[in-house]
Structures are given as C-alpha cells and as structure tokens.
Amino acid sequence: MGKPNIIKLVQGEKGNTIKITSLNLEGVMRRRLLDLGFVVGAHVEVIRKSPLGDPIAYRVSQTTIALRKEESSRIEGELLPNGE
Amino acid sequence: MVNEYRIALAGNPNTGKSTLFNALTGLRQHTGNWAGKTVSLAQGNVEYKHKTFHLIDLPGTYSLFSNSTDEEVARNYIVFEKPDVTLVVLDATSLERNFNLALQVLEMTKNVVICINLIDVAEQQGIQINERLLTNRLGVPVIKISARNKKGFPLLLDTIDRIVTGAIECNPAPMTYPPMIEDKIKLIEPKVRELVGNEISSRWVSLRLLDGDETLLNEISKRLVPEEG
C-alpha cells in the first residue's frame, strides 16, 4: 500500500482506471459533469484519445462520454493499479 | 376533461421512451409545441377503461438541471404543465446512471411511475432487479417492462389508472441533505412558498435556488408572477 497516485483525468493513458477524488470546477460545468456520472468515488476508464488529444473518451457508469481538455484537466483522481 | 389525463414520459437518452410511446399509442402520434418553445413533443392517445391517457414523449436527458434546451423543456413540462402522471423510463442494464434523473423527478413531482425497461436485455445479462424493494424504498410504483416485447404493459396501464383514480397514492421518499443545506432550506422555503403557493414543490424550488438555478427563477417570474399594471 503505497501513497495513492493522484493524477488529472486528462493525464490518464488508454486503459487506465481512475477513481475520482475531486472536481475543481463550479457552476453549470460542474453540474453537467456530476450529471454525466463524474462524481467523487466513481471509477473512470480511459477509452481512447483522439489524434489531437482532445476530446478524450471515458467510460463512466456504463456509458462512454467524451470530455474536452477544459473539463478533464479539472477532474482529479487516484490512478488504480491495472485490473481494478 | 374528466376522463382525460396527461401522462409524460421522461428518461435518459436511449432508454426506450419512444418505443414505449409508439407501442402504447399504436403510432398514432402527432406533434405539438409547448409553452412558447419551438421544440415539438410527440403526443398520442391510449384508451383504457373508459379513460383517455394523453402521452407526451419528453426529450431524453441525463439530468433536468444542466440548462440545455432539452432539459429545460422536459423540466418545464413536468413542473409547470403538471402532467397527471410522469413515467420515468430507466434502462435496466444501467440503473446507477439512470437513477440520477429518476431521483430528480421524484423531488419535483409526486405522481411518478418508475418503468424499468429493457428488462429482456437485463435478464440475458443475469441482472436481477427487486422491484418490490425499490417500490418500498422510493415510495412510488416500480414496474419492470420490455417496451420492444410489449411486456409488462397491463400492469403499467393498470397502475396509471389506479393513480389517476386515487386508488394508489404516491409518496416519493424524501431526499435529505447535509444539515448545512437543510438549514438553508428551512430559512428560504417559507418565502418561496409565498411565491409559488402549492402549485410547485417549494422544497424543490428552494433547492434549485440554493444551487443558483437562474433559468428556473426566470421561468417562475414569467409564469407565476402576475404582470404589473
């Protein structure tokens, strides 16, 4: 049990699973992400990056959702070891 | 209009609302415009036990709070047009996600039926759903259906019928928030009630105002506050 590895969602590599620890946004943008399932504690899998790296597709609560960098750079989470 | 009732269909995108709508109405749908918006909602009728149910197919959304036009249309219909019953159509294979919207609707209005659709797919995947437990926890009827296979329709129609005749009373389980929020609700709810009366849930409006929902505030001023002069 090492120190949890906290990264921003945007830094995740394809195949990574990240457990959300914080959302650093406010207002409508925050509300929208919560409604899409990006809540603290949720497990998010990085599905694929587009050629330009933006947007990135994530799998959260059984649905694939693409986020722009403005959004994915403001969500932080713990990088889980592979297979979790 | 004694024997006519309006039944709205709400739910996440792609949960089978239109399939249910078409199966129940036999595709006899026409479209209409609502409340000044140029978004058209499909409408169609179902005859049941000498009653006419007017079904209204609302746009599919993940939430009713995020300020897209679709969400506003669905929210405004449920809150201001006040259908007699709101059916929330959920995808049985993705309940965790789908319950976000279902719980929002339960805070907004009382007469709600939760339709857990795509039950055929869920069964294939080995997903088991205890609808009685859910009914008890939520305080409103929860019914498993398959819109595509027309499974569960008799119970669904009978439940709608019982709600509109008063044989079933819906009592959505209250959602409680941390004390900090509950205290603020207590503070503003009496004032909100003066404004909205019993037309709209003052608790729900208070929560939305605490969340800074300006589109709702505008809508209330437009619809409920009498014009000066």
Ligand SMILES: Nc1nc2c(ncn2[C@@H]2O[C@H](COP(=O)(O)OP(=O)(O)OP(=O)(O)O)[C@@H](O)[C@H]2O)c(=O)[nH]1
């Ligand atoms: N297997 C199965 N498929 C279903 C069922 N109900 C709907 N579907 C399918 O699910 C897909 C989406 O159905 P729609 O009725 O268009 O969903 P909707 O909720 O109206 O979608 P939006 O209008 O985009 O929000 C279609 O391919 C339907 O055939 C069901 O009970 N079982």
Ligand SMILES: [Mg+2]
């Ligand atoms: Mg539809």
